[in-house]
Amino acid sequence: MSKNYKIAVLPGDGTGPEVVAEGLKVLHAAAAKFGFTVETKAYDWGGDRYLKTGNVLPDDAAESLKQHDAVFLGAIGHPDVKPGILEKGILLKLRFELDQYINLRPVKLFPGVETPLANKTPEDIDYVVVRENTGGIYTGTGGISMKGSKNEVAVQSMVYNYFQVERCIRFAFEQASKRHSAENPWKGLSEQDVKNGKTGQLTLCGKTNVLTFVFDLWERVFYEVAKDFPHIKTDYCHIDATCMWMVKNPEWFDVIVTTNMFGDIITDLGAMTQGGMGIAAGGNINPQGVSMFEPIGGSAPKYTGKNVINPLAAISSVGMMLDFLGEVEAAKAIENGVAYITGNKLKSMAAGRMGYSTTEVGDMMVEQIKG
Ligand code: IPM
Numbered sequence: 396m397s398k399n400y401k402i403a404v405l406p407g408d409g410t411g412p413e414v415v416a417e418g419l420k421v422l423h424a425a426a427a428k429f430g431f432t433v434e435t436k437a438y439d440w441g442g443d444r445y446l447k448t449g450n451v452l453p454d455d456a457a458e459s460l461k462q463h464d465a466v467f468l469g470a471i472g473h474p475d476v477k478p479g480i481l482e483k484g485i486l487l488k489l490r491f492e493l494d495q496y497i498n499l500r501p502v503k504l505f506p507g508v509e510t511p512l513a514n515k516t517p518e519d520i521d522y523v524v525v526r527e528n529t530g531g532i533y534t535g536t537g538g539i540s541m542k543g544s545k546n547e548v549a550v551q552s553m554v555y556n557y558f559q560v561e562r563c564i565r566f567a568f569e570q571a572s573k574r575h576s577a578e579n580p581w582k583g584l585s586e587q588d589v590k591n592g593k594t595g596q597l598t599l600c601g602k603t604n605v606l607t608f609v610f611d612l613w614e615r616v617f618y619e620v621a622k623d624f625p626h627i628k629t630d631y632c633h634i635d636a637t638c639m640w641m642v643k644n645p646e647w648f649d650v651i652v653t654t655n656m657f658g659d660i661i662t663d664l665g666a667m668t669q670g671g672m673g674i675a676a677g678g679n680i681n682p683q684g685v686s687m688f689e690p691i692g693g694s695a696p697k698y699t700g701k702n703v704i705n706p707l708a709a710i711s712s713v714g715m716m717l718d719f720l721g722e723v724e725a726a727k728a729i730e731n732g733v734a735y736i737t738g739n740k741l742k743s744m745a746a747g748r749m750g751y752s753t754t755e756v757g758d759m760m761v762e763q764i765k766g
């Protein structure tokens with residue numbers, strides 16, 4: 396019997412609905428081609444609803460999403476709403492309430508895509524960042540006292556417990572294991588590494604030279620969990636050096652694991668090196684629960700309704716969603732379709748400069764999937 400997937404759709408704000416529409420076209424085409432069915436249910440959560448009703452998110456939002464196999468999100472962020480309200484009230488709240496403790500962000504340069512990194516090719520830029528997604532500074536532990544006075548104090552703490560760190564690092568090792576095999580090890584390994592049975596590499600990105608409490612924990616857990624993955628080469632890089640090498644030698648990375656805040660920062664840097672926000676996709680993952688897939692670019696309000704925004708990031712996030720649901724062939728077809736379109740069709744990844752409209756790119760993708 397073919398599988399049926401229930402997908403919750405959150406088009407959100409700005410250009411979110413436009414890219415989501417193209418993502419859904421591709422999802423339905425993939426379902427028809429690869430023999431599964433999808434049932435979608437849309438939720439209107441976002442800036443417009445908040446401005447109309449004063450309500451950011453219904454109380455049962457997370458419960459409703461839990462009735463689905465996955466969530467497909469467009470973008471959250473509205474120019475008329477004070478920064479923070481929607482981001483914290485919708486995006487972060489859902490990540491926390493659904494315990495999506497991993498933010499998985501591939502940094503992959505597709506063929507034909509221009510990167511600002513000189514002399515780097517798709518061979519060089521192909522790694523994934525595993526960002527811890529529900530802890531650290533993002534928990535909001537802290538506060539402000541004596542507000543408004545010259546003695547005002549503001550504290551926002553980086554808080555991690557063993558459990559959070561362990562499950563994130565374990566997921567990252569599993570990712571590194573999944574990406575390569577003994578027959579086909581990661582090309583960044585030395586001959587000696589391969590002889591020693593290594594197949595891939597995981598880099599812990601931290602700041603052990605300054606944040607000596609939090610990264611003492613991360614580092615200890617990293618090497619402890621590494622014992623269960625003897626085929627994965629371990630590597631460590633400070634956050635500042637990571638930024639440097641992501642620009643200078645991105646080919647040094649296979650999988651990077653890091654904290655919520657550092658991961659937030661380096662994945663925007665990574666997105667730029669892969670051709671910008673039009674192409675960068677990500678997944679908020681709860682391996683035991685409901686995961687939420689999104690283009691990481693935001694709502695880009697100035698392009699709303701113009702049919703010029705690049706839907707490939709949203710389409711790639713549908714690919715990630717299908718991969719996660721176990722529809723591996725369909726996911727691969729989407730990845731190949733994206734590579735074909737970037738390599739042969741689009742002039743640029745940037746909104747308004749693709750040489751095609753948003754809907755035309757979606758239509759081309761559908762053709763690619765139909766084959
Ligand atoms: C991201 C975004 C969010 C984050 C914001 C919008 C809250 O930057 O998904 O990377 O900081 O996680």
Ligand code: MG
Nearest residue numbers: 659660662663
């Ligand atoms: Mg971010």
